[in-house]
Amino acid sequence: MGISGGMADLTTLRDSLGALKDRERVAERLLAASARHSFDPDRELDWDQPWDPDLWYWPPELVSLYDTPLWYRMSREQRIALSRHEAAALASLGIWFELILMQLLVRHIYDKPATSAHVRYALTEIADECRHSMMFARVIKQGGTPAYPPAGPHHQLARVFKTFSTTPGSFVATLLGEEVLDWMQRLTFPDERVQPLIRGVTRIHVVEEARHVRYAREELRRQMVTAPRWERELTRLTSGEFARIFSVAFVNPQVYTDVGLDRREAVAQARASAHRREVMREGARRLTDFLDDIGVLRGPARHMWRRSGLLA
Numbered sequence: 001m002g003i004s005g006g007m008a009d010l011t012t013l014r015d016s017l018g019a020l021k022d023r024e025r026v027a028e029r030l031l032a033a034s035a036r037h038s039f040d041p042d043r044e045l046d047w048d049q050p051w052d053p054d055l056w057y058w059p060p061e062l063v064s065l066y067d068t069p070l071w072y073r074m075s076r077e078q079r080i081a082l083s084r085h086e087a088a089a090l091a092s093l094g095i096w097f098e099l100i101l102m103q104l105l106v107r108h109i110y111d112k113p114a115t116s117a118h119v120r121y122a123l124t125e126i127a128d129e130c131r132h133s134m135m136f137a138r139v140i141k142q143g144g145t146p147a148y149p150p151a152g153p154h155h156q157l158a159r160v161f162k163t164f165s166t167t168p169g170s171f172v173a174t175l176l177g178e179e180v181l182d183w184m185q186r187l188t189f190p191d192e193r194v195q196p197l198i199r200g201v202t203r204i205h206v207v208e209e210a211r212h213v214r215y216a217r218e219e220l221r222r223q224m225v226t227a228p229r230w231e232r233e234l235t236r237l238t239s240g241e242f243a244r245i246f247s248v249a250f251v252n253p254q255v256y257t258d259v260g261l262d263r264r265e266a267v268a269q270a271r272a273s274a275h276r277r278e279v280m281r282e283g284a285r286r287l288t289d290f291l292d293d294i295g296v297l298r299g300p301a302r303h304m305w306r307r308s309g310l311l312a
């Protein structure tokens with residue numbers, strides 16, 4: 001190795017030390033924000049309030065069949081019932097994502113110094129996700145619908161993923177799980193047409209989730225610079241596969257059967273809906289802009305994201 005090789009090594013070392021200092025600074029700020037704004041949903045929300053039969057459980061424009069021919073054949077009661085089941089399906093999806101994320105975070109910090117701010121923040125986030133999953137489970141139960149677990153093959157695929165994924169892949173999955181739902185929840189909690197309990201649940205989730213998105217983004221940005229080339233390539237390809245699974249698994253089609261609709265017809269109409277496509281793209285836009293910016297959406301990955309319907 002000549003002098004230039006040695007210099008390159010020094011530059012890499014300096015960059016990675018800089019990245020680590022930066023990592024600690026970000027974590028310190030997130031810890032301070034967590035200390036200021038954390039909620040205990042069991043105490044914070046009024047769980048005894050009755051549901052109002054005239055209010056929605058999810059903003060109608062965000063319900064999968066909105067503006068389809070089927071939607072116009074449904075009564076208002078049936079539309080509200082669909083919003084109730086879809087809210088439960090999304091809360092179930094949230095629990096699934098959070099269980100995966102908790103395991104990814106535990107794996108992420110397993111080899112890192114426990115006293116670092118980066119690890120202490122990860123533990124704080126795991127605690128947040130524990131409370132969220134309990135909150136989502138409670139609101140599903142309160143709504144009187146079934147829970148909607150992911151389809152068997154997705155459930156098993158995620159088992160492999162959460163056990164073996166590398167760090168950048170883990171953080172891409174995290175952001176996909178968090179950002180689209182977060183976008184919907186930001187429209188839900190201020191919406192006066194929606195049940196107060198759902199608004200409370202989504203408000204708590206939005207406040208605490210903003211920190212999680214920040215943490216995952218900062219880490220992924222670092223990883224896409226420091227990870228070896230094969231890992232960056234792998235991250236791009238797996239991200240495209242996540243996008244595909246995410247868009248298929250987003251609303252569990254059992255909800256259609258449960259409100260008395262023909263499942264196949266409903267799935268076909270939701271898939272054909274221009275409004276729905278726009279909602280999903282808009283929901284993913286902040287994320288896809290970011291992923292594009294840090295170089296995840298290159299090569300075949302870009303095509304896969306387009307096919308998933310999440311990228312224009």
Ligand SMILES: [Fe+2]
Nearest residue numbers: 098129132209
């Ligand atoms: Fe969460």
Ligand SMILES: [Fe+2]
Nearest residue numbers: 129178209212
């Ligand atoms: Fe989260």
